[in-house]
Amino acid sequence: MPDQTALPAPATGPVPVAGAAAPVPPVPDVRDGGTAPHRRGGRRHRWPVVVPFFAFLAVCFGLPAGTMVYGAFTVLDPESGASRFSTxxxxxxxxxxxxxxxxxxxxxxxxxxxxxxxxxxxxxxxxxxxxxxxxxxxxxxxxxxxxxxxxxxxxxxxxxxxxxxxxxxxxxxxxxxxxxxxxxxxxxxxxxxxxxxxxxxxxxxxxxxxxxxxxxxxxxxxxxxxxxxxxxxxxxxxxxxxxxxxxxxxxxxxxxxxxxxxxxxxxxxxxxxxxxxxxxxxxxxxxxxxxxxxxxxxxxxxxxxxxxxxxxxxxxxxxx
Missing domain, CATH: 1.10.3720.10 (MetI-like)
Structure with missing residues (x-):
């Protein structure tokens, strides 16, 4: 009586050919900070890097510019010393x-x-x-x-x-x-x-x-x-x-x-x-x-x- 032992089911994917190169997995896009699931996380981690730059701009450029604009449109009263907005x-x-x-x-x-x-x-x-x-x-x-x-x-x-x-x-x-x-x-x-x-x-x-x-x-x-x-x-x-x-x-x-x-x-x-x-x-x-x-x-x-x-x-x- 023939052996009734179950044989493994044949693979449904493509059959590898001898000598053929193995399939290459997809390379994650480095511009997105890695693979797609980590894209948002990569962008989120980039913001702390530019914080010192924006702080430098605010202190060295924004503060003097704001002071200049405020003083240009402010007039001081010589008697009382009060300031008022004027052109x-x-x-x-x-x-x-x-x-x-x-x-x-x-x-x-x-x-x-x-x-x-x-x-x-x-x-x-x-x-x-x-x-x-x-x-x-x-x-x-x-x-x-x-x-x-x-x-x-x-x-x-x-x-x-x-x-x-x-x-x-x-x-x-x-x-x-x-x-x-x-x-x-x-x-x-x-x-x-x-x-x-x-x-x-x-x-x-x-x-x-x-x-x-x-x-x-x-x-x-x-x-x-x-x-x-x-x-x-x-x-x-x-x-x-x-x-x-x-x-x-x-x-x-x-x-x-x-x-x-x-x-x-x-x-x-x-x-x-x-x-x-x-x-x-x-x-x-x-x-x-x-x-x-x-x-x-x-x-x-x-x-x-x-x-x-x-x-x-x-x-x-x-x-x-």
Missing amino acids: ENVSGSLSGAYATGLTGSVELSLVTALLATVIGTLIAQAVVASPRPALRGIVVSASGVLANFSGAPLAFAFIATLGTTGTVTQLFHLDRTGFSLYSFTGLVLAYLYFMVPLMVVTVLPALDGLRSQWQEAAASCGATRGQYWRHVGIPVLTPSLLGGAVLMFGTAFASHATAAVMVGSSQPLITIQIANALNGNVLVGQENLALAMSLNMVVIALLVMAVQIPLQRRSARWLG
Whole structure:
């Protein structure tokens, strides 16, 4: 009689083939913090990491900004010492000599930003087109150093060189030509000393992003070098150049020490007026007016950032 012992049921899954690779288990997505069931837990554990950063922003940026806004819209009664909400400080900061100072700072920033953008871009293009790598290293190193050489040391260097009794002034008799370092033109020269190297460092990555294949393709289609730059190179570089110009504007607009040491109050600039109001050099008790002028500068800086960020994203999309 045959053996009636029950045999194991056949497997319902796929039959493994000799020599075939074993099935690989699914790899958890590291972007989700592991497998799907642990996704929420992974995200929840990331929040404590950024808490110190937000605390730093709140203390170092939020608290001063709140104090500035509160003081700009607060007026103190000199008799009782009570404070009240008012827009007198803001309206005063936008009229009279303070409006002239704000206009002077904007004008100085526009002129220096335009000149620094043009000169810095030409220098950077010459460096990129040069077949000598050593020249690029020298220019980049020098630009990195000179871009940070500003403030009082730069002002003293210009006074010793191009001042009334400066070396270059006496050597070439610049005083006979009517040139004065302590004027708007002198400030432009001093600002360009550190803004042109900054523009070189800023625009070099954008020029490196121009692919040689684009120029070769344009040449194969019969385009001249001028046509390539007019129809390909400049349009691609325009967002980066505009972003660099906006950065130069913000740098010149916020600079204070160079102008304060070199020209003092002879040139109407908003930064010098803020310093005078805080120190009480002109009028006593104008601290809140200085906060209102600072608020005007913050608004302009925010507008500059609102223009620069989209330009950076657009340039990164082409040159990334």
